Amino acid sequence: MIIAERKPIKELLNMLSGHDRVLLVGCKGCVTVCNAGGAKEVAVLAAALRITRRREGRPIGIDEMTLDRQCEPEFISWLEEPLREKGYTAILSAACSVGPQYIAERFDNVSVMPALNTTFIGGTLEHGVWAEFCRACGNCGIHNFGGLCPITRCSKGLLHGPCAGSSGGKCEVRPEADCIWHLIYKRMKNLGQIEKLKELKPAKNWSSYWSGGVRRVVREDLTL
Amino acid sequence: MKAGSNLERILRSGEFAVTAEFIPPATGDRGLIERQARYFKGYVDAVNVADNMGAMVGTASWAVSKVLLDLGMEPIMSLVTRDRNRIALQSDLLGASLLGIRNVFCTTGDHQKFGDHPEALNVYDIDSVQLVNAVRGLSDSGRLLGEAGCDNIGPFFVGAAADPFGDPVDLMILRLGQKVRAGADFIQSQPVFDLEKFGHWVRLAREEGLIEKCSILATVLPLRSAREARAINERRRGVEVSKEIIARLEGVPEPEQAQEGIKICAEQIQALKDMEGVRGIHLMTQGWEEVIPEIIREAGLKTRHKKDKTRSA
Numbered sequence: 001m002i003i004a005e006r007k008p009i010k011e012l013l014n015m016l017s018g019h020d021r022v023l024l025v026g027c028k029g030c031v032t033v034c035n036a037g038g039a040k041e042v043a044v045l046a047a048a049l050r051i052t053r054r055r056e057g058r059p060i061g062i063d064e065m066t067l068d069r070q071c072e073p074e075f076i077s078w079l080e081e082p083l084r085e086k087g088y089t090a091i092l093s094a095a096c097s098v099g100p101q102y103i104a105e106r107f108d109n110v111s112v113m114p115a116l117n118t119t120f121i122g123g124t125l126e127h128g129v130w131a132e133f134c135r136a137c138g139n140c141g142i143h144n145f146g147g148l149c150p151i152t153r154c155s156k157g158l159l160h161g162p163c164a165g166s167s168g169g170k171c172e173v174r175p176e177a178d179c180i181w182h183l184i185y186k187r188m189k190n191l192g193q194i195e196k197l198k199e200l201k202p203a204k205n206w207s208s209y210w211s212g213g214v215r216r217v218v219r220e221d222l223t224l
Numbered sequence: 225m226k227a228g229s230n231l232e233r234i235l236r237s238g239e240f241a242v243t244a245e246f247i248p249p250a251t252g253d254r255g256l257i258e259r260q261a262r263y264f265k266g267y268v269d270a271v272n273v274a275d276n277m278g279a280m281v282g283t284a285s286w287a288v289s290k291v292l293l294d295l296g297m298e299p300i301m302s303l304v305t306r307d308r309n310r311i312a313l314q315s316d317l318l319g320a321s322l323l324g325i326r327n328v329f330c331t332t333g334d335h336q337k338f339g340d341h342p343e344a345l346n347v348y349d350i351d352s353v354q355l356v357n358a359v360r361g362l363s364d365s366g367r368l369l370g371e372a373g374c375d376n377i378g379p380f381f382v383g384a385a386a387d388p389f390g391d392p393v394d395l396m397i398l399r400l401g402q403k404v405r406a407g408a409d410f411i412q413s414q415p416v417f418d419l420e421k422f423g424h425w426v427r428l429a430r431e432e433g434l435i436e437k438c439s440i441l442a443t444v445l446p447l448r449s450a451r452e453a454r455a456i457n458e459r460r461r462g463v464e465v466s467k468e469i470i471a472r473l474e475g476v477p478e479p480e481q482a483q484e485g486i487k488i489c490a491e492q493i494q495a496l497k498d499m500e501g502v503r504g505i506h507l508m509t510q511g512w513e514e515v516i517p518e519i520i521r522e523a524g525l526k527t528r529h530k531k532d533k534t535r536s537a
Contacts, residue, residue, distance in 0.1 A: 160353035161399040164462040
């Protein structure tokens with residue numbers, strides 16, 4: 001899933017400094033699962049913003065609304081009516097950055113701000129801890145590495161083993177992270193695939209990554 | 225002879241090679257580069273010119289390499305894959321060929337987190353093994369990584385780094401094998417402080433049939449003080465100065481520790497010279513270039529002064 005983190009309150013207050021009527025929009029997708037932008041986090045954030053602004057002598061009206069998903073135009077249209085009737089000057093979107101962009105493209109007359117930093121594609125390690133697992137290179141080859149991704153999980157994206165900064169099975173760039181090459185080596189050894197690891201890998205084709213320009217997937221069988 | 229460089233000639237002749245590392249400062253002052261270079265001249269066979277070492281901006285490796293060539297010295301141009309994609313790397317190789325640079329040293333480079341621009345975007349389009357392979361293809365058959373080819377390039381004598389002290393050692397040998405198969409002519413190791421562990425790695429490399437295919441140069445790092453030794457252990461992963469060496473440095477008063485460090489380094493060189501499979505040493509002085517002549521003398525290595533033209537770096 002997409003992992004996101006809420007921006008610091010101070011940064012959000014700065015963004016909202018010229019606004020008194022704001023709609024804070026949450027999302028029930030990934031950001032609910034990673035506790036960044038679901039209904040619960042939206043309620044907490046709205047309360048914090050209201051209290052701070054009141055204390056500063058510039059009260060702000062914030063309404064809350066959480067959409068099923070902000071990465072789906074159909075759900076974005078649910079914002080039409082409240083925007084028409086409530087006179088909001090800004091929408092603060094607590095989704096991954098797809099959400100605020102959809103809202104911005106749909107509504108010409110309202111400012112849109114991101115409440116979250118979209119951080120990575122990842123998973124839960126333990127309660128309250130998430131880690132990155134995929135850079136969405138668009139050309140998955142993890143079967144060549146024991147099912148683990150060195151493109152994402154090696155800080156240098158190395159395809160031929162660890163750098164000298166690997167120590168005690170940890171990465172020098174992020175000492176809390178495993179050196180993925182240690183895990184790849186261990187696993188491929190267990191699988192009897194060391195010979196495969198010795199092979200030289202050609203320079204990666206990055207054209208399916210962002211390097212190939214803005215990406216789009218078209219499924220002919222699903223298009224109308 | 226493939227590349228025809230001085231370093232290649234020395235290694236092929238079976239002589240013990242001496243290289244040293246030069247970290248270019250961030251400067252446009254040619255005079256400064258020339259003054260620092262004088263510590264190398266006549267003492268080493270070739271000089272590694274670092275490429276933004278430690279992810280800190282320094283004057284371009286190709287440009288400083290050209291200054292060394294003008295001074296009658298032989299450069300080993302370093303190229304890291306951190307800052308340039310395959311287009312820029314190959315372009316720099318063609319430029320190096322044009323300038324008469326014949327030795328190239330390929331690494332991935334330190335992560336920018338540890339340098340003076342930690343907010344920079346890195347590249348890592350290809351890794352060091354793929355860069356070695358790219359230089360090889362360009363050098364041997366004028367083949368670029370894309371569709372096109374090019375004429376009159378190199379040839380290059382290609383170097384790569386190896387870590388004999390990483391864990392597990394089998395993985396370190398596997399990685400060395402990849403670099404050799406990719407086309408590395410010579411290897412410069414991580415700094416050696418543990419001769420036993422290094423010797424074990426060389427033996428394993430020999431068993432894998434790797435040391436016949438490329439020349440191994442052991443890196444030595446002269447220590448200025450016990451404090452510096454401890455700082456290296458704290459700061460640099462993958463390099464560990466042994467307790468014995470630190471104790472030896474601490475055993476003399478601080479003003480004399482640098483002298484003791486030189487002595488230790490010279491002893492290490494002598495031991496490495498006798499180690500089967502080691503074809504030379506690489507001096508990593510970390511900006512302490514002025515110590516090179518003394519270390520060469522102390523270790524009993526031949527100087528490479530003028531009269532023997534083929535050996536003046």
